[in-house]
Amino acid sequence: MEHFLLQLRKNFSESDSNFVAMKNYSKNIFTSFLLIISFVITAQKLPSNKDKIYFEVDRFVANPNPSNLLKLEKFDRDITTVIRKSNDKNELLALVILNCNKGYYETLFNTTSKAISSYEKAWQTYQKNQLKNYDIIEFCLIPLGNLYAIVGDFDNAENTIKQYYYIATETKNQQQQYAAVLNLSNVYQNTGRINEAIDLLEKTIKSQKLTNLQKGxxxxxxxxxxxxHTTPNKMIPNAFENAEKAYLKAVLLLVQDNTQSEALANTYRNLSKLKLEKNETELALQYFEKAKSEFRKTSKKNSRTKAQFNFDEAIILFKKENFEEATTLIKEIFLLLIPSYSNEITLLPSEKSLYAETLLLDAIDLQAAIYKAQNKPQKAIESYKLSFFIEDIFQSSLLSENSKIINQIRNRNRTEKCIAIYEDLYKKDKNTAHLENAFLLSEQTKSAVLKQGLIQSKKQSRIEKQILTQLQNENIIILKEQQKGELASINKINEAISKQNELMLQLKQIDIKTPSKSIQNINLNDLYNKLKEDNAVLIQYFSGVEKMYSFTIMDKKIYLNSFRNNSYNSAKIIQFLDFFNDANSIANSPKEYNQRSTIAYQLLSLPKSKSHKNLIVIPDGLLNFLPFEALITKASATTNFAKMNYFLNDFNVGYQNSAHFYMSSKESKKQPEQTVLGMFPIFENTTYALNFSKEELQSIREKFKGNYFENTNATFENFKKNANKYSILHLSTHASSGDIQTPASIRFYDQEILYTELYNLNIHPELVVLSACETGIGKLFKSEGAMSIARGFQFAGAQNLLFSLWKVNDYTTSIFMDLFYTNIKKNQSYLEANANAKRDYLKSATVSNAKKSPYYWSAFVYYGSVEKEKISPNYIYYSTGLLMLISLFLIYIRTRK
Incomplete structure (x- = not known):
């Protein structure tokens, strides 16, 4: 239940926003008193804009409710129009205070998106006008950072927290530094950077002078x-023990302060979850009762915190299979979080009443799990559809690619549960509609962020594109500075973060006017027809927590296979992939490669039909790095690599990000004469030297006209200037997949370029060939794929790409590329040219048996369109001539008769 862990505790901790209202209220009462005295004495002066603002804030705080909040929001819009161009810092500061108070109460009344907008407006006004004499960290930035995290906008959350940590460090405010560490660890936790969070927390506990409350x-x-770390896919030794020790230390420290009932209640709740995960239900209940006891002592019990306790109790009841009581608590959650909720009979809320709220999302998902346990699959599906709807709301509010990808995790887990339900339903009634629904759900998760990004880029205004480019530039500054480690400039990083915040706020204001729409499902009949036209079979994988599913679409039918995604089956895939870690693994153990490869082939349920020419693979998870062509379909004892039974012999294998990408891929409009832009840095007389790159260059230049930049001329600037002038872009250079911290990159002669720097190129070539190492490898996200150089080019607009899955050999790559371009010259489609180049390579008499190992020829995979086989102009000419001769001959025969 990863999505349960995605909740971020709304931790205002030492920066309790109640102080915002109280402090401002006291200040404003005094202001109002002076204002009244002023009226009495002068009876002439009209109240200033500043006084009007404080008066309205005081009036609202005296009686805060949703109705009065709407009036305050209207006043804010009106007064903002009046003082928009004001230079009066007192008026502007009053506007900041108004929006901070408004944001606080909007949070209390569960209108999170409004609260974020209010805090953003306050921060923008404060920053833009360089205002002072107000604790902007306490009353604006801390709650804003926490709200960003709650809605899954983790990039903005991290930037905001780091910014106020920097300010707090400059002003030596230890309390706010501590709040930043606490909240930043929450962001790391929710973005999967668990080790970073642990490292940050442990260092702070050891190095800082903290109170018992802070340590707790x-x-x-x-x-x-x-x-x-206790989740099955991340199980680390002593994880349960370490978690329990940390919680118990927290209890010992927090119990000493009787004002910290809420913090203590949260710790007891966490202990309850821990025991529940270990199936120690009775202990879980005991800790939960302690949590409830502490919670009753707290003075502030807003609807969200009440709903959170209901949810935690409902989880325990669900584990005990007490479904009716759990459902009762879920209904109470709906009543607390949805003002218009009245579906007491149907239980589930209406779609129109839903909004972006993680707790609401979790409650609906839990109800779906209850329905499934009660053997009500259709009701479970109905519940999950509401959850998908909420996820769409979340996604539409996010601007950062990284945040969108992270939020896809919840959708994947939910999708897996739905696919499992559809699989069970199909087994019962054999209704193919269940398979179609399951496939369409799987399809929705495939490269969804890339897909949405490409659609939006076509609609973006010039200003939006400028801001996005600036945002990207600032992010690159941060990444490149961080790579310097201890030599990194904190000031430079903070300046870039500050600029990012400013740009993001500008972008959000534009984005409000142009809301994005979710991507519609593909039409299955259209997909069936396109596959028939392309003489192709499509297989799409979905790698879940429990199972790996594969959907095979062939002859207008969908087939579903699955296997357990456990360590036993995963090992079969990993053992095959391990052969490609270095050049010698396969050559030293060809028989073992034969066996391991056959096992992987059998596990993946690949089609065996000989009646289709092409196969489109849509991989997922680790399968993104698997060369399907190199799988062995039938084990043999041969050590002759050319004679092994490769899957390459059965199909021309191509790849795609999703069925949507396959459907939208168009047959490239080849120019009368194809031309190449070649980038060949070669790096002569350096440690990066690519000696055989010269031969690759010469081979391609003999076949295709174009512009070929060598050595010092192979710069990124020359590439950008010329990229839109040629049909094929060929880059023969060095590249790196990066790691968890370092992004993937590609090297031009003058500089190394991160994959995200390619996003804004706006290119539309027929083909991009990345003749370099690991150009298809990068930080991997299930469904979304690898954050690789290839992704950078896809985002830039390239539809057809040939790229590598591991470190390639300079010599054999030059041979393969010669064969590939020879096939293109023969007017073969790119898919066929790639497949035939591999077959030609295996047949070549000039290549030794050792170099015919799959390591050398299967690295390059093709993502793109499946073009129909081209008929060469000469063939058409000769065929037409032959038909004319036959016709004349028949006429002659008839005349003779």
Whole structure:
């Protein structure tokens, strides 16, 4: 239940926003008193804009309710129009205070998106006008950072927290530094950077002079991060023990302060979850009762915190299979979080009443799980559809690519549960509609962020594109500075973060006017027809937590296969992939390669039909790095690599990000004469030298006209200037897949370019060939794929790409590329040219048996369109001539008769 762990505790901790209202209220009462005295004395002066603002804030705080909040929001819009161009810093500061108070109460009344907008407006006004004499960190930035995290906008959350940590460090405000560490660890936790969170928390606990209360809260967070290490796919030794120790230390510290009932209640709740995960239900209940006891002591019990306790109790009841009581608590959650909720009979809320709220999302998902346990699959599907709707709301509010990808995790888990339900339904009634629904759900998760980004880029205004480019530039500054480690400039990073915040706020204001729409499902009949036209079979994988599913579409039918995604089956895939870690693994153990490869082939349920020429693979998870062509369909004892039974012999294998990408891929409009833009840095007389790149250059230049930049001329600037002038872009250079911290990159002669720097190129070539190492490898996200150089070019507009899956050999790559371009010259489609180049390579008499190992020829995979086989102009000419001769001959025969 990863999505349960995505909730971020709304931790205003030492920066309790109640102080915002109280402090401002006291200040404003005094202001109002002076204002009244002023009226009495002078009876002439009209109230200033500043006084009007304070008066309205005071009036609202005296009686805060949703109706009065709407009036305050209207006043804010009106007064903002009046003082928009004001230079009066007192008026502007009053506007900041108004929006901070408004944001606080909007949070209390569960209108999170409005609260974020209010805090953003306050921060923008404060920053833009360089205002002072107000604790902007306490009353604006801390709650804003927490709200960003709650809605899954983790990039903005991280930037905001880092910014106020920097300000707090400059002003030596230890309390706000501590709040930043606590909240930043929450962001790391929710973005999967658990080790970073643990490292940050442990260092802070050891190095800082902290109160018992502060240490207690830090230990509670530390326990939550250790707890995440207990999930099956991340099981780390002693994770449960470390989590429990940290929670118990937190209890010992927090129990000493009787004002910290809420923090203590949260720790007991976490202990309850820990015990529940270990199936120690009775202990879980005991800790939960302690949590409830502490919660009753707290003075502030807003609807969200009440709903959170209901949800935690409902989870325990669900585990005990007490479904009716759990459902009762879920209904109470709906009543607390949805003002218009009245579906007491149907239970589930209406779609129009839903909004972006993680707790609401979790409650609906839990109800779906209850329905499934009660053997009500259709009701479970109905519930999950509401959850998908909420996820769409979340996604539409996010601007950062990284945040959107992270939020896809929840959708994937939910999708897997739905596919499992559809699979069970199909087994019962054999209704193919269940398979179609399951496939369409799987399809929705495939490269969804890339897909949406490409659609939006076509609609973006010039200003939006400028801001996005600036945002990207600032992010690159941060990444490149961080790579310097201890030599990194904190000031430079903070300046870039500050600029990013400013740009993001500008972009959000534009984005409000142009809301994005979710991507519609593909039409299955259109897909069936296109596959028939392309003489192709399509297989799409979905790698879930429990199972790996594969959907095979062939002859207008969908087939579903699955296997357990456990360590036993995963090992079969990993053992095959391990052969490609270095050049010698396969050559030294050809028989073992034969066996391991056959096992992987059998596990993946690949089609065996000989009646289709092409196969489109849509991989997922680790399968993104698997060369399907190199799988062995039938084991043999031969050590002759050319004679092995490769899957390459059965199909021309191509790849795609999704069925949507396959459907939208168009047959490239080849120019009368194809031309190449070649980038060949070669790096002569350096440690980066690519000696055989010269031969690759010469081979391509003999076949295709174009512009070929060598050595010092192979710069990024020359590439950008010329990229839109040629049909094929060929880059023969060095590239790196990066790692968890370092993004993937590609090297031009003058500089190394990160994959995200390619996003804004706006290119539309027929083909991009990345003749370099690991150009298809990068940080991997299930469904979305690898954050690789290839992705950078896809985002830039390239539809057809040939790229590598591991470190390629300079010599054999030059041979392969010669064969590939020879096939293109023969007017073969790119898919066929790639497949035939591999077959030709295996047949070549000039290549030794050792170099015919799959390591050397299967690295390059083709993502793109499946073009119909081209008929050469000469063939058409000769065929027409032959037909004319036959016709004349028949006429002659008839005349003779």
């Amino acid at each position: 809260n830090l230990y509670n967070n530390l326990g939550s991060n250790y707890f995440l």
